[in-house]
Amino acid sequence: MELQNIKALIEKYFDGTTSVQEEKQLKVYFSSDNVAPELEKYRNLFSYFSKEKQAKSTREIVIKPKTRFNFWIAASVVVAIGIGITFFQPKGQDDLGTFDDPEIALLETQKALRLVAENINKGKEQIGYLKEYENTKNTIFK
């Protein structure tokens, strides 16, 4: 390209009115070996642009797949528990110790109640000690 044209292009360039295409022409011109001495000062600028276009990221990009990890774990736990409850429920005791004869039923009931009563009385005896605490407390805190 004519030197005059190049000079005009450079003026246009610094005015910000060149097209991308014209700017590419300038890059080509400045990468050649016969740059006019008076334009030599602009050479670095354009070689810098050309060089920077080649810059590449050298690091590997690590993308961890964003899974619905927690959601699925939670869901499967719920399902597992559900299955567990449904299939492995302990068999209820069918024999509740019922009696057909009312006599025996009465005797058995009394026996059971007596057992409970005895134990309650045993418990009540122990309460006597608490009474002792109460007394001691009363002598201290009047």
Add this chain to the structure above:
Amino acid sequence: MTQSEFLKIVIPLKDKVYRLSKRLLTSREEAEDATQEVLVKLWNKKQDLKQYKSIEALTMTLTKNYCLDRLKSKQASNLQLVHSNYTSREAGLDKATEDRDRLRWVEKIINQLPEKQRMVIQLREIEELEFEEIAKIMEITPENARVILSRARKALREEIEKINNYGITKY
């Protein structure tokens, strides 16, 4: 969007994301971190990606926002950004080293520009996008993008002329 679509459409944008991040954060390490973050963000919303007209514009806007947030929090916590430390791919070649130093000077003056100007420089001079695309990414009008770009270019030219006139060597 399925995993394979994601790999086909989004992953090729990785280097563009990296380059814009590097322009804004001025550090390679930071830029690599930002790239990772932005792509993970996209991955997490891959279900919604279909509804966007341009996934590329969306990706770049996300990158811009992420980097600006990073810069803000850096400023808030008073941390200094570390400047990129370039390693030569053709280490040992004197010519390559010399070129790199000269180009580093260009990078230095670009890094001194305001964030918006840096962003436009990146998207126009390096990614070679049209003003409409730049505007979409930066969430401004195309006319605004053009104004920012010409300001940035004028600032660069000023620096170039200054050094040239003073006869200071840029090597």
